[in-house]
Amino acid sequence: MHPDLEKLIVLQRHDLEAKRLRDEIALLPKQVAALSAKLAAVEGQRAVVVDLLAKEEALRRRQESDVKDFRGKIDKTRKKIDAATTAAMVTAFEHELQFAEGEITKLEDAELESMLRTEEMEAQRKLADEAVTTAKATLSRERARAVETIDRDKLLLAEVETLRGALRPQVGEATLSNYDRIAKGKGTGLAEAMNQKCSACQMMLRPQRWNDIRDRGNSDEMMTCESCGRLLYYDPARDAPQRKTVPVESIAASIIRSL
Ligand SMILES: [Zn+2]
Structure with a gap:
């Protein structure tokens, strides 16, 4: 075999190894960035759920306060009925009473629906919490691994470059x-x-x-x-x-x- 070919066989091995190391050094930070983006995405999803939960709770507080208002009105209307002096007035107040009672029923139904939605969203938040925990752990593990691998690759690359540098002038x-x-x-x-x-x-x-x-x-x-x-x-x-x-x-x- 031509002596140059023997050297080229070894040189090509060094060249391919140097390329593999350079590719890995370039790729690992990209993989870490992708995991970081994934964490940001699941955190964003969790923030949406947390926000919806807060809105649902605020809605329910409003509903409860409205129910309280209507109950207050009912008490007042009852007193008005007691004090009414004509049948027409009694009828009018009784209409008010019925309206208020109807509104309370609607609000209480809406409150029940809201509680069911909250329950569903609590389950979603639990899943989102787990996803965030997993993504954080993966990111921190892979980031540490990438730092370690890149440090090792850089040392190996320097060794390969030294070997390449020594071999090339011989061809x-x-x-x-x-x-x-x-x-x-x-x-x-x-x-x-x-x-x-x-x-x-x-x-x-x-x-x-x-x-x-x-x-x-x-x-x-x-x-x-x-x-x-x-x-x-x-x-x-x-x-x-x-x-x-x-x-x-x-x-x-x-x-x-x-x-
Ligand atoms: Zn060919």
Whole structure:
């Protein structure tokens, strides 16, 4: 295998790990922000229920006070009836009395309905309280986890960057710039040729090309995938293991071991 390819295999591993760490460092604060928004939303829902409950209680206090007023009027009207001097006056006061009694019945019915609504809303408030408690606990747990993970990721990233920085100058300039260009466009610059396919884009290699890459050995020429343009490497230890008779250490494993 071309010596640059061996280095690129390791470099790509570092590059992918660095990307994973950067992505995680960027993603975790967004996840925490989403949990924070969720907490604000359930708190908002609870505030609506609490507000409705307060309004319902205020309504009932008004109803109770109205009932009291009507009872006062009834007492006065009864006294007026006692003091009435004509039958017409008695009839008029009795009408007033009936009206007031009718209003009290309506108010008491409305009060009962209000109490049922309050009962329902109390149940909703209980659920909203539980939702807020859960959202708060989740947020605080995930926030702590994110801080911890980001701290760890930053340390790991610094280590990976150091390894990358040490490795890159060891790769041939033209190969490295080729690798960088493809990686920038496609996410990875290197792909393993396996089972006559490019393992990145899954396109079949023409038979001649497949034979070339397997027979290449220490050739200086680099091969690229005709479909996606990635630099190709071939690892006999990983290809078609069913045809293998002697166990061969995978190239990636041997490179890692020799580092
Ligand atoms: Zn390809």
